[in-house]
Amino acid sequence: MKLGLALRELHRSERSLARELLTVSDRHHAEHEIHHVARDLAGWSRNHTTALAEAGRRYGVRLSDEAAKTSGVLAPVRTALSDLTRTRAEPGLLLLADLRRKAVGVSLDWELLAQGAQAVKDPELLALAQRCHPETLRQLKWANAMLKTLSPQVLAS
Numbered sequence: 001m002k003l004g005l006a007l008r009e010l011h012r013s014e015r016s017l018a019r020e021l022l023t024v025s026d027r028h029h030a031e032h033e034i035h036h037v038a039r040d041l042a043g044w045s046r047n048h049t050t051a052l053a054e055a056g057r058r059y060g061v062r063l064s065d066e067a068a069k070t071s072g073v074l075a076p077v078r079t080a081l082s083d084l085t086r087t088r089a090e091p092g093l094l095l096l097a098d099l100r101r102k103a104v105g106v107s108l109d110w111e112l113l114a115q116g117a118q119a120v121k122d123p124e125l126l127a128l129a130q131r132c133h134p135e136t137l138r139q140l141k142w143a144n145a146m147l148k149t150l151s152p153q154v155l156a157s
Contacts, residue, residue, distance in 0.1 A: 003116045003125070004061040010109040011052040011063045017106050017139070018045035020099045027092055034092075034146065041142060044135045045106075055128055093150045096143055103140035110136055 021042035028034035053065035114129035 003113075003120060003122075004056070004059045006109070006113050006116055007052055007056045007059060007061050008063065010106070010113055011049055011056065013102070013106045013109050014045045014048045014052065017099070017102045017136075018042045018049065020095070020102055021045065021139070024092070024095055024099060027095055037142060041139045044132075044139065048132045048135070051128055051132065055125055058124075093147065093154050096146045096150065100140065100143040100147060103136060103143055107133065107136045107140055 019042075021038045025035050025038035025042065028038065049063070050065045053063040056063040110129050110133035114126055114133065117123075117125035117129060
């Protein structure tokens with residue numbers, strides 16, 4: 001059964017998305033709305049990775065339930081640079097574009113998992129996908145909205 005592979009890939013993707021959201025939060029420390037919303041959205045991905053680790057056990061897949069809590073050792077540097085370059089949108093715009101691409105991939109992975117859960121008639125796994133996928137779609141919509149907000153400043157200058 002290939003559901004274990006789907007669980008492993010989705011878990012990896014969610015962890016990566018959480019790290020990217022935390023990086024966005026660090027880079028936009030001076031912009032409180034972006035900073036705090038990105039942290040909240042990263043929390044959703046952390047919760048998803050924990051739930052996926054639990055689901056993976058039923059399929060013989062060992063997944064870490066340790067989720068990213070920081071964006072790495074450079075987080076303090078990004079936060080300091082955020083305060084210095086708060087009027088420049090270019091780095092944030094590129095990061096949000098990357099984030100948007102990651103969220104699209106995670107969304108597709110949730111769709112694949114839901115389809116697999118239906119195929120093997122696993123109601124618990126299907127419920128997990130139905131619970132988590134809408135949050136991923138909201139993460140994607142937020143990243144897209146931020147791109148729309150920041151891109152005019154960059155493209156018109």
